[in-house]
Amino acid sequence: MDKSSDFYSRVYELVRCIPAGKVTTYGIIAEFLGSKGSSRMVGWALNAVIDRIDIPCHRVVNRLGELSGKMHFDHPMQMKDRLLEENITFIGETVDLSKHLWKPDDSFNDLI
């Protein structure tokens, strides 16, 4: 596999590898990609692929577990609904990161 040099492509591959029942944050993704400060671009990249079912953009939340991108879905509830389907536990409108936080190097390592 060609190692995607594009920041966007890396985001897509990374997000695509998020296991069900787990979530990650924009900051972690950006940091793993080597650009900690580009956390905003992570969401920007996901916005371009929100139509692609291959990429579970609903598993990406901000550092507090808040569904910051829910309003970009067809319906805001769609994001939370999908997470609930994967046994994600919520604290109000916030994901319980202490139980569901996932980090790339878990099994990613040399995939990218």
Place this chain on the structure above:
DNA sequence: CGGGTGACTTTAC
């Protein structure tokens, strides 16, 4: 190259 933009993050009030 420069300016605008943003699903972030942190600090402050």
Place this chain on the structure above:
DNA sequence: CGTAAAGCCACCC
């Protein structure tokens, strides 16, 4: 809890 401001960086024009 809320809003405000600044820092951050890749992408687009």
